[in-house]
Amino acid sequence: MVSPVLALFSAFLCHVAIAGRICPKPDDLPFATVVPLKTSYDPGEQIVYSCKPGYVSRGGMRRFTCPLTGMWPINTLRCIPRVCPFAGILENGIVRYTSFEYPNNISFACNPGFFLNGTSSSKCTEEGKWSPDIPTCARITCPPPPVPKFALLKDYRPSAGNNSLYQDTVVFKCLPHFAMIGNDTVMCAEQGNWTRLPECLEVKCPFPPRPENGYVNYPAKPVLQYKDIATFGCHETYKLDGPEEAECTKTGTWSSLPTCRASCKLSIKKATVLYQGMRVKIQEQFKNGMMHGDKIHFYCKNKEKKCSYTVEAHCRDGTIEIPACFKEHSALAFWKTDASELTPC
Structure with missing residues (x-):
């Protein structure tokens, strides 16, 4: 029979052994939380692992009990990111991404001629959904272009109902005697607007002056306007230096004002x-x-070589310089040979 003292002592040693085998703080698990989280646990206490928002569990157990050994079982649980639906294709555009997992972002851009109808970027949320929603690429259109004052549409072909598509062009022309300031062709731009419109301005030119020793003709009307034509001419023995016609330009000046140059008497x-x-x-x-x-x-004569060469003379507004080497052949000196009859040097 065991003595009461020995039985009491054995029970005390067993209690001490069991009391000393507490479980330590559980290992950290990436993207997971532990409830309850303490620095130590008594045998029989339970803990539960939960994946953080945006992550889901794969493999292993989530609930553990602190054993009498004081050592937590090996945890094979893994928390992996949620994956959002595939969004790698955007019709008429491109998607830039590294992955579709939480919490990554993806960005969007449209091809030329299209614009983003929606956001330029989306994030994969905790619920595994894209936020904001995936955009679409809509075709860029421009409304009918406004027609400037004193202008007409010369070439306009809308290609989307009454609207025009990106890079479509429109050509304007001004009413007669109105000058166009700017480009006559405008284009549907990437913002859905037209490039800068031209202006049509009324232009008047002064009456062109009559050249000295000449004359000028122009339309018989009180005011000369843009694109009107003046014609010039010279009196006999004078020659026009410059174009025969001049036009009233958009700057209100004549394109040219010729002069009459005198002939040369030899x-x-x-x-x-x-x-x-x-x-x-x-x-x-x-x-x-x-x-x-x-x-x-x-x-002219080369007396040493007994040959001839030529020298140019130019009539400039009534003046001509005769080359010094030229000698006019005298009819009295009939025995001399004229320079023009010699062999060229």
Whole structure:
């Protein structure tokens, strides 16, 4: 028979052994919480692992009891992110992403000619849904363009009902005698608006001056306007230097104002010269003088080599300089050979 003292002592040692085997604070589990969370647990106490919002459990147990050994069982529970629905394709646009897991963001952009109808980015929420909702790419359209004052539509073909699509163009023209300031062509831009519209302004030009030794003709009306034409001419023996016609421009000035240049009277009575690549007699070709701008080539002698060369002379507004090397052939010196008859050097 066991003595009462020995039985009491054995019970005390068993209590001490059992009391010393408490469980420590459980290991941390990524993206999970423990309830209740303490620094130690007595045998028989329970804990429950729960995945944080946005994560779901995969494998292993969630509930554990502190055993008499004081060692928690191996925990194979894993908390993984929720996955939102696939959103990698956006019609008429692109999606930029790394993954569709919580809590990642994805961004959106539309192709040229389309705009985002909705948000530019979405986040995968705790519930595994996209927030805000996935957008769509809508086609960019422009309403009918406003017509500037004093302008008309020259070329307008709406391609979406009464509206125009991105990069469609419209061409304007101004009413007669109104000048266009700006580009006559506007385009449907990426914001759904038209590029800058032109202006049509009334333009008047002063009466063009008559050139000295010439004349000018223009429309017989009180005011000369944009695109009106003036024509110029010169009196006999004068030549027009500049265009025969001038136009009233959008700046209110004439496109050009020509002048009349005088012809050149030649002091040479008789000579053979080159004119437009042909040998001509100066007394016949230019008996009334040379017109402004005409060029001739005089023959000169190279006495040492007994050959000839040519030097150019140019009529400029009544003045021509005869080359110093040219010697007019005298009829009295019939035995001398004219420079034009010598072999070219």
